[in-house]
């Protein structure tokens with residue numbers, strides 16, 4: 001008997017717009033209550049023509065020609081609207097109608113900046129573009145006045161084209177090609193990091209006016225992505241590097257560090273600031289009076305307040321006279337701004353029982369069973385948005401958007417141990433080796449994933465010919481929505497008038 005024969009046949013999709021308010025599979029059950037437009041309870045006949053009663057929302061504003069429109073409303077609404085739209089397209093035999101898609105809530109980015117300014121008012125955020133160079137995110141942050149951490153001329157160009165002035169950019173890559181340093185200099189970007197002697201010779205040759213920032217090595221062992229393997233000058237090498245810089249007549253303005261990306265232990269910042277202080281003192285002995293401290297990235301959404309408090313305490317301890325001495329402090333947060341803002345919806349395109357359970361599926365009743373009894377294949381994977389699993393050491397957690405072709409499903413559905421796989425022909429393409437998902441899931445149903453904004457789209461490939469998932473944008477439905485729209489419209493007007 002083949003694997004497919006042991007599974008029930010998939011049912012045609014019959015989406016019902018009445019939302020589940022209390023589904024155990026849904027992480028944000030209450031959000032539906034906030035969106036009256038979807039609480040109509042009317043049926044959506046996907047195989048027929050009649051979707052007219054279920055208007056899937058406004059067409060949004062085209063603020064920037066060439067970019068998708070900016071919609072309004074809660075991101076969950078747009079996840080559902082995307083599913084309904086896919087069903088409509090499928091009914092007209094549109095190719096790739098069920099493609100996976102992101103929903104980006106720009107009010108989340110706005111609110112993260114507000115939160116930053118509340119808890120770290122004296123530290124200027126320079127958004128790490130590498131994390132997600134999304135055109136709307138960059139435009140919004142530019143409009144709201146942040147700086148930018150760029151790692152390449154490509155990123156520098158992207159930010160400068162938005163009208164950001166070069167002094168709002170730090171070229172935060174300690175190892176740059178000579179031609180890149182030259183191009184940056186031509187565009188007026190002079191602030192840059194270094195951590196080795198060769199870099200000093202290169203800079204002295206092609207941009208003697210550079211404002212150099214020495215990146216020191218700190219303890220990154222409490223982070224998901226350790227950057228110290230590749231970057232950062234050990235403290236013992238700092239005096240020698242600064243002497244060389246002095247000898248070459250270079251302007252070293254300060255110190256930077258990075259505690260590692262995805263830093264789950266806020267105390268990492270305590271030692272790092274202490275070591276930066278030591279490097280400031282080393283500068284004094286060589287004749288540099290530093291005025292610039294860059295505390296890097298590594299900020300997490302979940303422990304942000306704790307990190308902010310630890311960081312402020314460390315600054316009070318090691319730089320007590322900083323306001324009097326005119327110390328400028330910046331940071332390079334990436335993940336913090338965008339992780340939460342993006343969600344991904346992916347379609348179940350296939351399923352099969354694992355080889356180990358030929359002839360039967362095992363329903364998991366208790367904890368501790370580690371054998372998935374169903375394999376689901378979705379249409380984005382580790383070669384696409386889920387590259388964050390390989391490169392960024394992330395674990396992702398699916399939740400159910402539709403089950404058995406419906407938004408309306410029981411919270412009491414039995415769960416079974418399952419695995420979730422991407423669409424490519426490579427067996428490394430595993431999104432989730434173990435997830436407890438309802439047994440009622442069928443081909444054509446949709447899963448969603450939250451916290452998909454950091455280090456996802458930016459490194460997604462088209463391996464096997466699978467397109468990178470597109471983004472639908474909303475300004476959200478709560479605090480920040482109006483502010484986002486005003487900021488973006490003002491930014492566009494400013495560019496037109498420039």
Ligand SMILES: Cc1ncc(COP(=O)(O)O)c(C=O)c1O
Pocket residue numbers: 128131149172173227258260261262263296297298299332333334335336
């Ligand atoms: C130099 C530099 N700055 C900032 C960041 C952003 O880090 P995070 O996203 O953890 O804030 C990175 C990430 O790799 C980085 O390499």
